[in-house]
């Protein structure tokens with residue numbers, strides 16, 4: 662039926678921040694709310710897709726009709742995404758909307774203690790896996806369509822075009838997150854959709870409308886011959 666163009670299609674969406682544990686009680690995080698990723702998962706499900714949402718820690722409710730896998734760290738998020746790839750056949754679309762921490766910490770097994778007169782502990786960072794790049798380079802398991810986001814504060818389109826090439830994904834949704842725009846944690850987003858065909862700039866829209874529009878574009882692409 663026309664209103665469920667993604668019936669029979671499988672989708673994976675990442676959303677939210679990651680928390681990178683420092684010790685059993687502390688972590689490093691970022692300000693992602695998960696609103697855009699969760700809205701995309703809901704919009705894909707509305708169009709009939711079988712959706713797995715891999716979400717970092719957020720305060721949002723689980724979208725209806727979506728399988729939700731909750732994770733904390735970037736490493737856990739990558740493992741959950743890999744586990745969500747079908748055993749046979751290909752995932753139709755992966756949308757990486759999570760704000761994955763670039764670096765993790767070698768977790769201390771016990772709570773770091775203050776010690777009188779001692780210098781503060783140093784936190785050594787190590788690079789996290791890049792989930793978008795990993796899925797884009799998954800060879801025979803690569804999803805048919807891989808979509809990433811680019812949060813930029815300047816030269817938004819140029820940086821996003823370069824990011825699309827670097828990550829090896831098909832589309833990048835570039836958004837301006839300079840603090841004046843209020844995108845992080847806010848309800849609206851201005852997106853430029855970058856593909857091999859060029860740049861399509863969308864108006865400033867509620868994140869739910871960005872999600873609906875993206876889901877429709879995904880449906881058009883997946884069902885076109």
Ligand code: C5P
Pocket residue numbers: 675735757758759760761762763789790791792793794808809810811812
């Ligand atoms: O490199 P940058 O973080 O700007 O790239 C943003 C895009 O890459 C987003 O789609 C984000 O979900 C994805 N990403 C990822 N894993 C990382 C870092 C970013 O999937 N470790």
